[in-house]
Amino acid sequence: MEIKAIGCEPLSLKRIGVKDGHTLPVYKKTGGYKSLEKALSMTQDQIIQEVKDSALRGRGGAGFPTGMKWSFVPRDSPKAKYIVCNADESEPGSFKDRYLMEFDPHAVIEGMIIAGYTLGSNTGYVYTRGEYKYLIDIMDVAIGEAREAGILGKNILGSKFSFDLHTHTGAGAYICGEETALLSSLEGYRGHPRLKPPFPAVEGLYASPTIVNNVETFTSIPQIIEMGGIKWRDLGTEKSGGTKLWSISGHVKKPGVYELPMGYADMEKFIFKDCGGMLRDDKKLKAVIPGGSSVYIMNAGQILGKGVTLDYEGLVAAGSMLGTGGMMVMDETVDVMETTKNLTEFYKHESCGWCTPCREGTDWLVKIFDRISSGGGRPEDAQLMLDICDNIEGKSFCPLGDAAAWPIQSAIKQFPGDFKKWLTEKTASNSVTPNV
Amino acid sequence: MAAAVPTSYTDKVIVSDEVAEFSPAIIDEMKMHVAKYPANRTRSALIPLLMLVQRERGWIDNPGVNFLAKFLNLEVTDVWETATFYSMFNLRPVGRHHIQICKTLSCRIMGEPDITNHICSRLGIHPGETTEDGKFTVTMVECLGSCGTAPMMQIGFDYHEDLTAEKVDKILEGCK
Numbered sequence: 113m114e115i116k117a118i119g120c121e122p123l124s125l126k127r128i129g130v131k132d133g134h135t136l137p138v139y140k141k142t143g144g145y146k147s148l149e150k151a152l153s154m155t156q157d158q159i160i161q162e163v164k165d166s167a168l169r170g171r172g173g174a175g176f177p178t179g180m181k182w183s184f185v186p187r188d189s190p191k192a193k194y195i196v197c198n199a200d201e202s203e204p205g206s207f208k209d210r211y212l213m214e215f216d217p218h219a220v221i222e223g224m225i226i227a228g229y230t231l232g233s234n235t236g237y238v239y240t241r242g243e244y245k246y247l248i249d250i251m252d253v254a255i256g257e258a259r260e261a262g263i264l265g266k267n268i269l270g271s272k273f274s275f276d277l278h279t280h281t282g283a284g285a286y287i288c289g290e291e292t293a294l295l296s297s298l299e300g301y302r303g304h305p306r307l308k309p310p311f312p313a314v315e316g317l318y319a320s321p322t323i324v325n326n327v328e329t330f331t332s333i334p335q336i337i338e339m340g341g342i343k344w345r346d347l348g349t350e351k352s353g354g355t356k357l358w359s360i361s362g363h364v365k366k367p368g369v370y371e372l373p374m375g376y377a378d379m380e381k382f383i384f385k386d387c388g389g390m391l392r393d394d395k396k397l398k399a400v401i402p403g404g405s406s407v408y409i410m411n412a413g414q415i416l417g418k419g420v421t422l423d424y425e426g427l428v429a430a431g432s433m434l435g436t437g438g439m440m441v442m443d444e445t446v447d448v449m450e451t452t453k454n455l456t457e458f459y460k461h462e463s464c465g466w467c468t469p470c471r472e473g474t475d476w477l478v479k480i481f482d483r484i485s486s487g488g489g490r491p492e493d494a495q496l497m498l499d500i501c502d503n504i505e506g507k508s509f510c511p512l513g514d515a516a517a518w519p520i521q522s523a524i525k526q527f528p529g530d531f532k533k534w535l536t537e538k539t540a541s542n543s544v545t546p547n548v
Numbered sequence: 549m550a551a552a553v554p555t556s557y558t559d560k561v562i563v564s565d566e567v568a569e570f571s572p573a574i575i576d577e578m579k580m581h582v583a584k585y586p587a588n589r590t591r592s593a594l595i596p597l598l599m600l601v602q603r604e605r606g607w608i609d610n611p612g613v614n615f616l617a618k619f620l621n622l623e624v625t626d627v628w629e630t631a632t633f634y635s636m637f638n639l640r641p642v643g644r645h646h647i648q649i650c651k652t653l654s655c656r657i658m659g660e661p662d663i664t665n666h667i668c669s670r671l672g673i674h675p676g677e678t679t680e681d682g683k684f685t686v687t688m689v690e691c692l693g694s695c696g697t698a699p700m701m702q703i704g705f706d707y708h709e710d711l712t713a714e715k716v717d718k719i720l721e722g723c724k
Contacts, residue, residue, distance in 0.1 A: 113710075192586070205691075206693065206695070207693045209693075237584075241693070242595075243692050243693070243702060280592075283598065283599065283634035283635075284637075285635065286691075299589065300594035300595060301591075302629060361658075361695035362654050362657060362695075367696040367698075401653075405653060440654055440695065442657060454651075
């Protein structure tokens with residue numbers, strides 16, 4: 113697996129491959145905690161302005177402008193405020209946060225302390241998915257180092273500002289990557305999403321103002337403070353600032369985590385040159401899911417020769433979305449309807465059951481997929497599935513429902529041949545795994 | 549104080565008033581987790597403590613839940629409410645080595661079905677089952693964030709990536 117930067121100096125991947133880069137001495141030696149010192153000499157408004165200038169958008173999938181999110185926090189509120197790092201990385205196709213936390217845990221801590229200082233918070237939690245136990249251990253060690261060095265705790269680096277940080281484990285629930293569900297989980301409840309508004313920035317953890325940001329968002333903060341927001345933004349495009357980590361998997365020769373400047377041109381070059389091209393040379397590209405499973409699936413015709421730029425706007429223009437940057441590449445051996453069935457099973461399993469459209473809808477969709485794959489396909493099934501998707505999309509309590517509908521809608525639209533073939537030729541499931 | 553385990557999650561309903569006991573070292577570890585949260589928000593420690601109970605007892609059983617209810621001053625049903633939501637909590641006993649095979653897209657297209665068949669035929673069980681000697685349980689799980697190194701499985705908390713049949717054989721032989 114490759115981990116490297118292409119088309120830019122490594123920023124987020126700066127300490128990958130640096131010996132002991134995860135330890136405090138090496139982190140400091142390579143420029144670490146300089147941004148914190150600088151931030152502590154700035155005013156809160158100045159920091160928010162830098163983050164706004166940077167055009168940093170949330171790296172967890174939704175892409176909400178981070179500076180704007182921070183500006184929603186009522187800083188004069190008498191309530192305690194909380195900074196929460198969303199390290200619940202469970203979007204199929206995404207595996208970038210893992211490596212950031214493994215190789216650069218102090219960058220996460222530094223970003224969170226700066227956020228705490230900016231928003232007047234004294235407590236932070238790193239909510240990590242339970243399966244990443246080894247990363248929780250790494251974070252615990254890093255937090256311990258920082259505490260001992262006076263970087264966390266009372267009067268950070270001799271200032272008047274105090275901030276402490278704790279790790280918290282999830283226990284296997286995709287929905288907890290949704291920020292309000294994450295907060296329910298952090299309070300010890302089932303991971304059910306909450307009604308918005310009020311947004312977490314106003315009423316989040318323990319009904320107090322809370323900022324929830326992704327791991328990569330937090331590790332970008334020290335870079336922005338160090339370089340200045342505008343300079344950081346200019347690494348990318350005007351609307352999509354900075355660099356972005358892409359996780360690429362599936363049928364490519366060199367899967368891995370790549371850091372690319374936003375606006376990287378283009379997607380075809382990235383897949384065929386940077387990632388070594390198709391895994392099997394004699395197989396053609398068939399489909400790509402560019403941003404984690406919760407975005408529209410693209411066919412080869414939407415990519416080849418189209419000059420799709422890798423940023424928020426470029427992927428929307430090409431008919432999909434950036435999401436988490438978890439790119440899954442499929443060659444012509446893949447049956448796209450099998451793919452869609454696999455993802456729908458995922459959403460059914462991960463639906464939290466809170467709202468009816470998503471709970472019932474994903475269940476029905478899987479039932480229809482199962483019926484078709486056991487030979488009972490009907491010509492009207494495409495329309496039936498689209499109807500169900502229509503009853504989920506925009507009508508579910510949180511975006512997980514939309515995410516379940518989009519792969520099916522786009523698969524039927526972009527791969528009509530596969531669906532037709534499935535209906536007419538399907539006699540038994542290709543899936544050898546018993547359905548459990 | 550008795551609580552019924554929802555029948556849909558277990559083979560049989562096990563009702564017990566028994567309260568589990570833990571060593572002082574474990575209790576200290578639990579207190580360390582509770583101390584992370586505001587004094588009136590100790591329920592936040594529930595998931596980390598359920599993880600500890602599972603680590604110590606192998607699964608989330610009735611006595612373990614009864615203990616946590618007392619320890620965190622919650623109702624027994626509160627603890628079950630949370631425990632039954634999360635897929636990592638085993639609501640029935642599992643083997644000493646819990647093999648969790650990722651079945652989501654990238655693993656699926658990179659050879660997971662062959663790996664699953666290889667493991668299951670080697671162990672003589674289906675996914676969801678435990679070997680008779682109680683050594684292995686095989687569970688199919690959703691994406692574990694290892695798509696670039698697919699196919700993969702997790703045994704206990706250890707990631708095993710870029711799997712091949714030979715690699716799986718070696719790993720399983722290493723499980724004592």
